[in-house]
Amino acid sequence: MRKANNMSTSYLEEPPLPELRLPARLARQGQPWWNPQLSFSPPTARYRRPEPQIAAAAVERRWPSRVIENAPLWCSVDLRDGNQALPNPMDPTRKSKLFALLVAMGFKEIEVGYPSASATDFDFVRQLVERDLIPDDVTISVFTPARAELIDRTFESLAGVRNAIVHLCNATAPEWRKVVFALDEERITQLALDAAERVLRGADRMPSAAVRFEYSPEAFNLTEPEFALALCNAVAARWCATPDRPVTLNLPSTVEVDTPNVYADQIEWMHRNLDNRGSIILSVHPHNDRGTAVASAELAMMAGADRVEGTLFGNGERTGNVCLVTLALNLLTRGIDPQLDFSDIDGIRRVVEWCTQMPVHDRHPYSGNLVYTAFSGTHQDAIKKGFDALEQAALKAGTAPGEQPWRVPYLPIDPQDLGRSYEAVVRINSQSGKGGIAYVLKTVFRLELPRPLQAELSEAVQKISDARGQEVGPKLLWEVFAEEYLKTDDYLRVTDHSGHPDDGDDRVCVHVLYTVDGREIHGEGAGIDQLSAFKVAMAQCGIQIETADVITQAARAEECGEIAAYSRVVTERGATWGAGLADNIGDAVLRALTSSVNRALRGSRTF
């Protein structure tokens, strides 16, 4: 999906350092001695904080102590706001696909276009209506500016629709009033009311459709609050808002210019001062210019917003709209039902990437490629322990791990709840440690190595990742493990063995071949089990085994056998660990013992 363009591959070639030539000046006055930063004289005088929009005296904020308890009414604007910001707007196939995705995810309000602006948008609305693609419980919304002929054209696009919202918008902020339209407040109000009237009459001509209304004062966050309030009240009154036919008042931060608390103050002030509040759906539409759209939306919900407009993965003009994936999953991680289906986050992402032709960032919350991946050894260790604790708790409670409360360090959400596997949770590079290696062997190969063996293996892996300067994927990890422990053509080989206590045999025979200094020595031993027979055979080869312990486990790994055995063998050269994999216990145990002895003969590091 990643397109090979200059943007995404520019980091492959080493660039020169940029020539930063602004003269460094003094630190600001009063800067503490421990902060030696200097000023590079940026053009601060050209910028200023926006005027406080609400008189300090009028701010009586309650939102800081509120807690979000429910999902808002979601409205996706992917097909309008999001689409109009794309370098290549979606073609009808892509629009249809995204619409189908939004419906499947559970969106009940979907803004589908700006039908008076383009034939594509007009035709798309017609297609949805004529092909009966809109489920009964889904309301489409169409966007229109406050101009008579554009409103009329918008209604034409809706002919035959069952449920629709006509979304009327006009510019109200002083900058727009003066610079863009040269209209005063009175004429802006008149324009909005005339348009509202025309919208009302348009809906009257469609008696068989349930048409509702939405009004957005454009750049609400930059508009004098008293003016925005008066306009909203006037428009809602003109539309005869009632609890049965509520009017949506949408208050966009069209361009995000302040910290999220300021937006929350503005929303709370509107929430408390709007007329007829029970007949109003208070909606927010945060943009992300300062990178805080998600925070703005959340604080606005605390401040009284009922509805949120945004897009999947935050597509939209400039820095985009608020990301509804992040917002909704932030709710889920607090135990609140987001009322949207994210059970296949990667599938959702692939469709959106294809429709918008834009990749989702590797670190995008909840959905990026790397967001459930830990490379750091300490993180991996904690995650491994978290998963182990979860398994234990599930075992104790007699439930599946997926039903236990989620408490895994560094992972705010269970990737499996979003359709992700655990395999990518831990990846190995030079920053990783034995916990990470153990995790990968367990999740990918279903092997649970004893701790000392993990430590040994992690040294071998560290050497490889340091030498290569790159990630050690599961395949390479397996090769390192196999090279270190599973070699069969080493100094010592078991050539034959027979009998097994589990099969009722009371005698086990083991034959070994030991190659040393170009000589081959045969050894043969018998005993009550593999271990004792092996010891005798080894003694015949001149290798005294002082003690040996063997652990066996079910391995369930297709490529390496049913049984895993791990052994710790002490010879005159010290203690060494070994591992053996086979389809039966006898083979696995003997392979592990052979592995231990071979590692001792090779002079491997001992524990």
Ligand SMILES: [Zn+2]
């Ligand atoms: Zn917008």
